[in-house]
Amino acid sequence: MTLTATCHCGATRITLPRLPTEAKTCNCSFCQRTGAVWAYFSEGELDFGSLEADKPYSASGGLNQHHFCSNCGIHTWGSSPDWSSAYNADGSPKGDPGVVPTTRIYAVNLNTIDDIDWSGIRIEKMDGRNNW
Numbered sequence: 032m033t034l035t036a037t038c039h040c041g042a043t044r045i046t047l048p049r050l051p052t053e054a055k056t057c058n059c060s061f062c063q064r065t066g067a068v069w070a071y072f073s074e075g076e077l078d079f080g081s082l083e084a085d086k087p088y089s090a091s092g093g094l095n096q097h098h099f100c101s102n103c104g105i106h107t108w109g110s111s112p113d114w115s116s117a118y119n120a121d122g123s124p125k126g127d128p129g130v131v132p133t134t135r136i137y138a139v140n141l142n143t144i145d146d147i148d149w150s151g152i153r154i155e156k157m158d159g160r161n162n163w
Contacts, residue, residue: 033046034046034047034049034050034144034147035047035080035144036107036108036139036140036141036143036144037107037143037144037145038084038099038100038102038103038105038107038143039100039103039104039105040084040100040102040103041081042081042082042083042084042085042100042102042103043081043082043083043084043085043098043100043105043107043108044079044080044081045077045078045079045080045107045108045139045143046077046078046080047070047072047076047077047139047144048072048076048077048078050147050148050151050152051070051071051141051152052151052152052153053070053152053153053154053155054068054069054070054071054141054152054153054154054155055068055069055071055154055155055156055157056068056069056154056155056156056157057069057156057157057159058156058157058158058159058160059157059159059160060160061090061097062159063160065097065106065140066142067106067138067140067141067142068140068141068142068154069109069138069139069140069141070138070139070141070152071115071136071137071138072136072137072138072139073136073137074134074135074136074137076137077108077137077139082098084100084101084102084103085098085099085100085101085107086098086099086100086101087099094111094112094131095109095110095111095112096109096110096111097109098110105140105143106140107139107140107143108137108138108139108140109137109138110135110136110137110138111135111136111138112131112132112133112134112135112136113132113134113135113136114132114136115136116132116134117130117131117132120155120157120158120162121158121162122158122161122162
C-alpha cells in the first residue's frame with residue numbers, strides 16, 4: 032500500500048516508504064498551533080513527488096524548517112537537525128550540552144494522509160514548550 036501525504040489542494044505530494052509505528056506531537060508554541068502529528072524519516076527515504084506550492088518557514092534562522100502549501104496553507108512536512116540523536120525527550124543532553132547535530136531528519140505530518148490506520152502507531156507527547 033502506497034502512503035502519500037498531500038496538502039488539501041494536492042499541490043504537495045510526498046510518498047512515505049512505510050507506515051510508521053511511532054510518531055510525536057509537540058506542545059511548543061509552533062507545533063501546538065498547527066496540530067501536526069509527526070513521523071520521522073532519514074534523508075533520502077521520502078519521495079517528494081510534487082512541491083509545486085511549497086513554502087518554508089523558520090523561526091530559527093533556517094535551522095528548523097516548516098513547510099506549508101502556499102495555496103491551501105496546510106502544514107505538510109519539515110526538516111531539522113536530528114535533535115533526538117543528541118537530546119532526550121525531556122530536553123536533557125545525551126552527551127555534551129549545546130550540541131547541534133549535523134545530520135538532518137525529515138518529518139511528515141501524518142494528518143495529511145487520507146485513511147491512515149492509526150491503530151498501530153504509538154504517539155509520544157513531547158513537551159517542547161518547557162524543554163526547548
